[in-house]
Amino acid sequence: MAGAKKSPRKKSPSKKILFEAVFRNSLEAIIILDKSDRIMEVNPAACKLLGRKKKNLLNHKIADFLELPLNWPQVQGRAKIKIKQDQGEAKIAEYSQVQNLLPSYNLLILQDMSSFQNSAIAELELHHQRVELFAEVTLKIRQSLQLQEILQTAVSEVQRILQADRVLIYQVFTNGTGMPIREAVLPEFKPILGVKFPEEVFPEDYRQLYSQGRVIAIADVRSTDANLAECLIEFMDEWQIKSKLVVPILQNAQFPKKTPREDRLWGLLIAHQCQATRTWTDFELELMRQLADQIGIALSQAELLENLEGLVAERTAKLSQANHNLQQEMSDRLEAEAALRHSEEQLRLIANGLPVLIAYVDRQQHYRFNNEAYKIWLGLSPREIQNSHLLKVHGETEYKQIKPHIETVLTGEMVTYERDLILQDGCMHSLSITYIPHIQEDHIIQGFFALTSDISDRKAIERMKDEFISVVSHELRTPLTSIHSSLKILATGKLGSLSKKGQRMLQIADEQTERLVHLVNNVLDLQRIQSGKITMNKQAAQAEELILEAVQTMETLAQEQAIRISIQPNNFIVWADRDYIVQALTNLLSNAIKFSPPNSMIVISATKNHRQTNGKQQQTVSPITFAVQDQGQGIPEDRLETIFERFQQVDSSDSRKKGGTGLGLAICRQIVEGHGGQIWVESCLDKGSTFYFTLPELIQLESKDHG
16 A cells, blocks of 8 residues: 555574574484584483483583494484483483584484383283283183073173172063163172062163164263153162163174174163262273173074074974975975074184184084184184094094093083193194083983183283292392391491491492382282282271381381371271281371471371161171371372372382382282272372271171160
8 A cells, every 4th residue: 555654574583593492492302422422512302311411411422321332323314222321210212313414513313212112011001901801701701601601700790890889681672671680789789680670661762772882871870961860860869879881782683695684682781880970981881892792692602502402303393293294304304404504604603703712522522513713723624623533633642631621521521621732823822621511401411512712821921920929039039138138237347347438338238228128028019919829817906906006117217207196096896907907007107207298297097987777786888997197298180090000109209219119009009909998099289198098897786685
């Protein structure tokens, strides 16, 4: 526009200022070296990665801080390198270099890869645990051949995995009605199974939604988001239901040719939480879906096995009745044979989809049925094995090993055993083999079913655990104890006096050795508790006595730190292992003392909420809650759960400053959960933390009838 003034143009920063800003704020470590590999300049990211100040890096050889490869500096592109550390975990970095960045100068760029590597390992371990858990439960369900056994196994395993208060299976009938048919419920809650209700009608629209795979996950049945009718909420209140998870059980149905495959709604798999509301995780939802799918497959398999003999009997009856008419006999025979082939095709389809060896062997020890897994595992197709004797298939040496088990199952007894075998891949595998006898109604044994699963991964994990415990017990604890004892003798001065600097170095060595001994003992304690090799010797114990014993143990440490301990006990009687609970209280007190400022107070107490009466007997239904409260630095909210895991601390520097091992709280959790209790923490930064755990109170029967 004519006459308009031009706005002043903003002056751009110089290239030097821009390059300095990039160098200073780069997240990657940047190091400039001379031709002799001496450090001439570093940015802040390099100081942080190498763990040293700038003045301690300049004019030093880069080899003083990095473990250089033999072909340094000819390595082209990116490569990994290890950073030397005075203490703590070693760091791995990815580096690249630019030769002759300037005359007589080279450029080295480093990126920390430790966190990425640890994150990937943790994610892989979590995925492996989930796969292993699902495989274990799936195998238990599929090993059951009877319909009722499948259903009971399903509810029991789901309750165990989800730690739910009640799990039940609700069957939906074709006439539009339904009812619960199997249940697993904790003793303190009323069972639904067996209670007579008015005839229930399962609406058609609900059936269609569930047939399409609808899943209902309600964290709080009283929440407005749940959209539940008032009458349904009243029903749930009667049965103490606070949260629920509902997953459909769909049974696959195969129809004749030109008819599309359909999924039939067989029933519902339902989990209830009664003690408190519960938010269902994505993992729990997915696990329930997959388990419901496995139940549907197992139901189809069980029905096929149950109906197989019925189909054969029906065919025989028809042939006998139509014996006078050859044409009718041939027609009936062809019809029955077609039905049998269809059933066998369905059975083989299911069997071929399972990751186990499945076979049927008659009483003459000839194979009558094999799934396709035999070809993958042993290199033998079902057609090659069909009608062959066990001796011919396995060879004389292997047959001698399995013959005693075969003779046992042919007497009518189920057999399960393990053995090692070289499979088609050329590797030795550990196998779990189960023989299930096939017994007719007249108690005549017709043969047996053989189920074989690969348990090599589980065995490998068990061996790794055993080897680890063996190394810790025999290769670490004994020499550490000897070293610790020798250092104690040196500290007495009986073998000669040392300078003040020598005494200080000896003291540091003694403290670190004692810390290692403590760490090894904690690892062993934790492993023994987790493996179930230790039996909790539970008995009646006074809560006050447990608290006093723990306080007396830690009194000296508290006085050294100028910390007072206040006791607020009550005369409760708990059912617990005295030594382990004292150990848990001692660990919590030790943590509280370590992280509390001088001249502060720690409060330890035991409380109870309420009682419930039943006639003349009074029974405790609420646990005793122990609490250890400090006035320390507090714990960030995002760490309140992870600190109960192994080797977890609020700050990695705490283990060096306070001498902790990161196992104390993990041991506490194992001890408390071994008593059927719970442990948790509430905290406020810079104000302190309170650790809680619960124990069952001894049931007291107080008769009101005085004669």
